Amino acid sequence: MDGELAALAALNTLYASRAAVERLLREYGTLEAAWEEFPARRDSSPLAARMTPSVLEAGRKETEEAERRGVLMLPFWDPRYPRLLGAIANPPPLLYVLGDAEALHGNCIAMVGSRTTSFYGRRAAAGLSAALAERGYTVVSGLARGIDRECHAAALDAGGKTVAVLGSGVLRVYPKENEQLAEAVAANGAVVSEFPLRAKPVRFHFPRRNRVISGLSLATVVVEAGRRSGALITATWAAEQGREVFALPGPVDTGFSAGCHPLLREGARVVESVEDIEADLSGLKALFAGAGDAAGATGEKAPVMLDRAGARRKLLLEAMGYGGADIEKLEEQTGLPAETMLPLLMELELEGIVARKAGGIYARRK
Template sequence: MRLPLQDDESSEEDPAREKRALIGLSLVSGVGAQRMRALLATFDTPSSVFQASRSALTRVDGIGPQTAEAILTFDDRAAVEREMERAEKLDATLLSPWDERFPDRLREIYDPPAFLWMRGTLRPTEGPMITIVGTRRCTDYGRTQAHHFAAELTRRGFTIVSGLAYGVDAAAHRGALDAGGRTLAVLGSGVGRIYPQKHTGLAERITEQGAVLSEYGLDADPDASNFPERNRILSGLSLGTLVVESYSEGGALITARLSLEQNREVFAVPGAVTKAPSRGTNRLIQRGHAKLVLEVEDLLEELPDVTVEDPDTVEAETVSAEQGPDPTEALSGEEEKLYEALTETPVHIDALCEETGLDPSTALPILLKLEFKGLVHQMAGKQFYRA
């Protein structure tokens, strides 16, 4: 049969031909990630799937007559072209398992993704990775700890992996970015459909210092069933998973369980026994499923084979590599006063006003300007800290 590639298939190089076939396979009705993995495990290449007979297709686990028929009759080259044009517009790259940029550790898990759409960059020599996850409804303590651990691990040469969600995930990404390091966001939607939408700006920052990844179609909706499934990628990319605040149930605990199943390390930041957002993390520690970590060194003790960088050296190199004028030199008097009153620890607007003598109606617009300049971050409850 004719593959959904192009009119003259023989003139196209094999990698490009297989890329088109892989996109085509992803567009076939009824072929999800699990069935695609089964098909590729049987036939090795996407083009071979389209060349297979009906009987050969139905012998694949999970492929019934209806799905086999959909594969045999799929010939929508226009849809493949539209997907490729959409990818070009998004500057998105399709990574297949035979691409050298496809993360090695992800190949090792029981059910690796059949492909990944990527916006940004993945390096063949990417540093060691740690996944940081936690509840969307985190406290200021959880948000601060996620930011702190991400920044400190980044300074030691780690790449931070998380899921771009509200709360702990976003704080972890920002911690890595603020420290000048790399971070990867694994989505439960398509890379052309950033979810939550409010994190579109954060996703753009991530593409500049890492990558946004998804095993779903470019504009796939954030269906609820996608998120537990994508968690195996969160854990599979990394040497281990650090859980920062989790209720008794939640996606972070699913990621921790998957990490254990994948023979990866699990760490947890303890919290107050009276606080619901720490019950999940405290239980992980209590049951021996996670190592309690109070500082980065506690985590590094469980990774003796990983070579880490000296944070003082990394910071010095980062400073020496900076180009352009210092953005703080162009601040107005009131901007400088507010900026000098801030530290890396979140401070409430009332405390800032008391220290600077400014009223909230004056201070808040100035803080917003500083945030636009990338000098300040705002947390829930009108709390601010230096970027």
């Protein structure tokens, strides 16, 4: 068994960010050495205080189970780690892949939308996904009810590849009703998660999951989304990562597309057919051709001016919950740097939405 992989898996259960993992590697040379020495600094580091022998042993068991169950564990230093994802500002340090890891390296397009859908939205999702699959694109989505499910199923029906990114572990498919679909996805693409094998679908996992959906993809297409849809967070991540954002216009009298229309006003591309997507992809393919070799590949193309502050506020509120969290834990759970979070936390505190407690704990007010 790979000791470094087990040490990383253990850190991953603590939601250690890639930046935190890289700091440990720089200081100690190996993660195994870090587990031996860094816990001694438990008085000055919350992460060190949580690096206990039992957590490391859990990491070893996790690695053994992954091998038994045929789950590929991809650390960020592995050459098979997807290059586009590795180019974003806060990539997962570890990916769990059930299926074909090569699917993560194709021309991926994210197709996202609400769980509550209309006939119009389902038909559009299926039509666009099938057309993309027939042209050799890999359809990436989140295996949720509604639009996600339609997109995965249509890509498979068209004989194409699709990737499902979970907000739970790959051995705990959520929602349970999509287990059979997940098996089909793994057989014709990949089921992926940054969370441990049997991680529960905790609420704050899903905004984090959304950055992986967009990070794997050249572009994100929002098919149908209400004003509070999580698909809008995916679109925000995509714009921040320098990827193209498309949105499908819909009826103005139903509310099903109430989140798509603001995206279009803010600069998202209108999509009515797969040709609209392909027309903008040639430049993106060239831009990100060397994504894995250039950390500066992100942010060079951000055509959509989305409400990033609003999306980040929602991300922070879901991460802290009513129980609260300190800055280090919020950084781990959201992937946002402290300098980005602090002004937003101050705004939330002044607005009476968040309370700052003893020990630097931020929590939502009830």
